[in-house]
Amino acid sequence: MSQKGFSALIVALVAVVIGWGSLYVVSERERAVQLRFGELVGPNIEPGLHFKFPFVDNIRIFDARLQHLEVPSERFLTLEQKAVIVDSYIKWRIADVASFYKATAGDLYRANTLLSQRAESRLRNKVGGLTLNEVVSGQRDSIMSDITNELDEVARKELGVTVVDVRVKRVDLPPQVSDSVFERMSSEREKEAQEFRSKGQEMAEGIQANADREQRIIQADAYKQAEIIRGNGDAKAAEVYASAYNRDSEFYAFHRSLQAYKQSFSDSGDIMLLEPNNDFFKYLNKKSGN
Incomplete structure (x- = not known):
């Protein structure tokens, strides 16, 4: 290869290197700043293909997506001077790339530290003006909304x-x-459980007393009805007996004696000591057969 061809190759390589170093790309999820000899010349570079002076300009690219920051647990005092330990987190993103770079030098750790400090001071002030019940109650949403608005206003001005x-x-x-x-x-x-048990016991005793009273009333009414039915039955039986007796008193007496004999001599071992002329054997002693 001749000296002229070699020189041309060197020039082409240098041109390619310079051209390659002159172009850079910022994606949709990123933001960037352009520095020239350490001085900020491009404060807020939007996504796309851009040009820079090689070896002169320096491009700092930052993540523009939503960031999650876990705030370390802190011990706060409420309005009643009661200590509480609060665990919180922050969702944030870069709004002004130039302000963010000036405040943090592009250091994400420093940005998180500064945000944590500002959030901690506002949480301390907010919790210090509330009672313990207000801190843990449903008012927490409105409290967090106020803190978010206050912290956002300060963070935009100071941290970008x-x-x-x-x-x-x-x-x-x-x-x-x-x-x-x-x-x-x-x-x-x-204490509440004991009160409920006492009330339950009182109600149970009342229910039991009512049930006992109703039971006695029902039993008395049933006994009354049974006695009435029994009395009516006895009267009906007496009426039937009287009617049968009036029809044929001699036959009625004979039939009743047979029933008495049957009941008296139902067991072969039964023994009765009576005089032979006793009325019980009146019909057994008759020979006429009437």
């Missing part, structure tokens, strides 16, 4: 990021406080 949401995952009591709270809750629940 927008805070989408701040949420409390859990509110716990310190271990030394939890035991006493649980004991108090247990005693309160035991």
